[in-house]
Amino acid sequence: MLARTKAHEDAGQYAQGLTVLAPVLADAELTxxxxxxxxxxxRRGSLEMNTGDANAAHADLEQAARVAITAGHDTVAAQSLSRxxxxxxxxxxxxxxALEDAGMAQAMVxxxxxxxPLRAxxxxxxxxxxxxAGKYAQALESLSAxxxxKQDALGEDHPEVAYTLANIGxxxxxxYRYEEAAATSERALTLTQRSLGPTHPTAGVIEYTLGSALRKSGKPSLARQRLEHALELFAANSTQGGRxxxxxxxxxSALALHDPMQAAQHFATAAALTAARGGDKLTEAYLHEAYGDLAQAQGTSPGPAASTVSRWRCAAKPWAPSTSTSRTPACATARCCCARVRPTRPSWSCAPRWRSARRPSPPAAPRSPRTSS
Known part of the structure; x- marks a missing residue:
């Protein structure tokens, strides 16, 4: 049953995986x-990570590590701590x-x-x-390693390679190296589509990152095509986080293409989705900025929403890493628009990102995009 659960996870069928796993976990607790x-x-923590249920994932992975260490199951302990x-x-x-405690995960690995592959x-x-944490040079060293x-142990075409490529993007x-981000993300997307299929949830997260990079590099028409297709994949896979x-x-993108009416529709949808999940200060700051830009494009007064952008950005400061004193509010806002791949796939951070853990979310994802393996 655990193998079947993992098969659902690899296929991006996270809800089905949780359903299959429930009786296995109940039996394990009884015995x-x-x-x-x-x-x-x-397994459950990994599935929850992929669905974006961060609190549940953290609780299960932390408990998995404790139980595994007690049982002398080093591989499971290492993977749990890593994810x-x-x-x-x-x-x-x-x-x-998290970085303060990374030494324990490294020791178990x-x-x-x-x-x-576990080390990767x-x-x-x-x-x-x-x-x-704003440690970009160290991040490049870790991701490159x-x-x-992965390329040596798993081969050039393995989906885990795509996850880490997505995180490099x-x-x-x-x-702010948007053209390089677009090129790297496109490479990761091509590999993901080839290895996991064109409709896999991870493909949607990476295509979102690609669209965001294209927009920021001044290619709004190409960006819109990619973003609309990513949204179709989100809907097809019932992906909620990061929409x-x-x-x-x-x-x-619509504003850059001089279509304020379409821009208003997208910003209204983003506002409704943000409110539905409870919101956060960083996303709300981004929302105020969006409406400020929309008002400017329409030639109307920005109104109170736009005038509070700087105040929201200050309020959003706690979201920035404590070590990132040089990180500007604009940079903090920009990270909302890109996904990393999870430990093994994409997941979303502020939105999605990829873990090597199988996620990119958002800002979840690839696992290994904002992705873990």
């Missing part, structure tokens, strides 16, 4: 067989705290000799955390 219990908790690193940094916005996943997730290991976005950010980018 008190710790190795099985740890594996089931790891929890991604969840805490990318989904719970606690990169600095080193206890499992010969597991190169840890390095991918470490790189995502370093991006969110992860990519090299996310890093280039954070550094507001796709609408934000579509709105800004």
């Amino acid at each position: 008190a067989y710790k190795p099985l219990h740890a594996e089931a908790l790891l 929890d690193l991604f969840v805490r940094a990318a989904l719970l916005h606690a990169a600095a705290a 080193e206890r499992v000799p010969g597991e190169q 996943e840890f390095l991918n997730n470490l790189g995502v955390a370093q991006i969110d 992860s990519l090299a290991i 996310y890093l280039k976005m954070a550094e 507001e950010y796709v609408h934000f980018d579509l709105g800004f």
Whole structure:
């Protein structure tokens, strides 16, 4: 049953995977067989990470690590700690705290000799955390090492390679290197479509990142095509997390194409989605900026919403990494528009991103985009 659950996860069928896993986890708890219990908790935490349920994922992965360590199941302990690193940094916005505890995950990975893919996943997730902490040079080193290991151990066409490529694209976005981000994201997308299929949820997250990079590099028409297709994939896969950010980018693309009416529709949808999930200060600041730009395009008064942009950005400061004193509010806002791949796929941070953990969300995703393996 665990193998069947993983098959659902690999196929992007996260809800089905959770359904299949439920009786396995119940049996493991009843029998008190710790190795099985740890594996089931790891599997559930990974599925929750991919659906964007950050709090549940963190709780399960943390418990999986504890149970695995008690049972002497080093591989599960290492993978649980590695994926929890991604969840805490990318989904719970606690990169600095996650990096403080990264040494434990690294120590557990080193206890499992010969597991190169496991080491690659840890390095991918470490790189995502370093991006969110503003440590871009260290992130590039970690992600490059992860990519090299994956290519050597798994082959050039493995989806794990796409996840880390997507996260490198996310890093280039954070550094304002939008054309390079677009090229890297397109490479990751092509590989994802070839290895996982053109309709896989990860393909949608990476295509969103590509569209965002194209918009920021001054190609709004191409960006709109990519973003609209990404939105279609989100709908086809019932992907909820991160949809507001796709609408934000579509709105800004519409403004660049002198279509304020369409921009207004996308910004209204983004506002409704943000309100439905409870919102956060950083996204609300982005929303105020969007309406300010829309008012300017329409030649009307920005009104109170736009006038409070700077105040919202100041309020959003706690979302920025504690070490990023040089990070400007504009940079903090920009990270909302790109997805990283999860530890093993895309996941969304402020939106999605990729873990090496299988996610890109958002700002989840690729796992390994804002992605973990």
